[in-house]
Amino acid sequence: MISDLLIAFGVGGALCVLAQLVVDVGRITAAHVMVLFVVLGALTGGLGWYGPLVKWAGAGATVPLPGFGYTMVEGIDRATQTEGVLGLLTGGLTAAAGGIKAAVVFSLAAALVFNPRA
Amino acid sequence: MRSGVMRVPQEKDADYLALAARHRPPTPVWRNAVRAFVVGGGVCVVGQLVTDFFEVHGQTATRAASPTAVVMVGLGALFTGLGLYDRLVQAGGMGGALPISGFANAMVAPAMEYRREGLVLGVGAKLFTVAGPVLAYGLGSAFLVGVVRLVVGS
Numbered sequence: 001m002i003s004d005l006l007i008a009f010g011v012g013g014a015l016c017v018l019a020q021l022v023v024d025v026g027r028i029t030a031a032h033v034m035v036l037f038v039v040l041g042a043l044t045g046g047l048g049w050y051g052p053l054v055k056w057a058g059a060g061a062t063v064p065l066p067g068f069g070y071t072m073v074e075g076i077d078r079a080t081q082t083e084g085v086l087g088l089l090t091g092g093l094t095a096a097a098g099g100i101k102a103a104v105v106f107s108l109a110a111a112l113v114f115n116p117r118a
Numbered sequence: 119m120r121s122g123v124m125r126v127p128q129e130k131d132a133d134y135l136a137l138a139a140r141h142r143p144p145t146p147v148w149r150n151a152v153r154a155f156v157v158g159g160g161v162c163v164v165g166q167l168v169t170d171f172f173e174v175h176g177q178t179a180t181r182a183a184s185p186t187a188v189v190m191v192g193l194g195a196l197f198t199g200l201g202l203y204d205r206l207v208q209a210g211g212m213g214g215a216l217p218i219s220g221f222a223n224a225m226v227a228p229a230m231e232y233r234r235e236g237l238v239l240g241v242g243a244k245l246f247t248v249a250g251p252v253l254a255y256g257l258g259s260a261f262l263v264g265v266v267r268l269v270v271g272s
Binding site: 001004005008009010011012013014015016017019020021023024025030031033034035037038039041042043045046054055058059060062063064065067068069071072073075076077080085087088089091092093095096097098099100102103104106107108109110111112113114115 | 145147150151153154155156157158159160161162163165166167168169170179183184185186187188190191192195196198199200201210211212213215216217218219220221222224225226229230233237241245247248249251252253255256257259260261263264265266267268
């Protein structure tokens with residue numbers, strides 16, 4: 001339990017350091033790096049590298065954005081096994097549905113309820 | 119003839135770029151890295167505690183990932199609304215932005231800021247300033263990976 005938390009801390013922190021280095025050394029914006037890391041999660045997921053990291057590090061790998069790309073790739077993989085080619089179009093969003101729908105609904109609610117500070 | 123007209127420095131001008139680089143304050147790369155590590159690791163520990171909660175309540179490790187994402191997104195939206203998550207991003211840089219709670223922050227913050235431009239083109243559109251590109255390229259790359267896997271696998 002405690003070791004799970006330490007591994008999540010180390011791996012999640014390391015992914016964020018990597019992203020921070022790309023921002024600082026590569027001089028690109030945080031938004032570009034967020035896009036880059038989702039794509040990297042999808043690519044490393046497809047190569048079979050991100051899955052073992054998720055198994056080992058749990059939330060340390062699933063909570064950072066590469067985990068989002070990995071989730072889409074895994075969802076497509078599962079869906080193509082049962083639905084064939086159509087799964088290419090349904091699998092990604094199905095697997096990421098919880099996160100995406102929550103992001104849209106909660107963000108909309110927060111933006112409507114809270115007032116920005118001047 | 120351009121004589122007598124003071125030349126305005128252009129973004130692509132080599133001299134101007136060199137001058138700008140000399141005057142740019144040095145980026146504290148090491149300090150930023152340490153902060154990103156501590157804040158990002160901390161957010162992931164919260165995520166792991168949420169995952170553990172769902173596992174204790176009968177989800178497998180794989181199935182706990184989705185409700186964990188939901189909770190982390192909810193926390194990110196809530197703390198952005200309260201004005202606290204932006205401080206976390208200021209302190210931790212990508213340590214605050216890279217976790218999925220930072221994805222929610224990147225949706226809520228511009229939507230709140232542009233609320234005066236209306237509910238449709240202000241809030242509705244600005245929600246997707248960062249989320250739009252992330253979803254477009256995430257789903258796009260996942261599609262391509264899926265095609266390759268389908269072709270290679272068959």
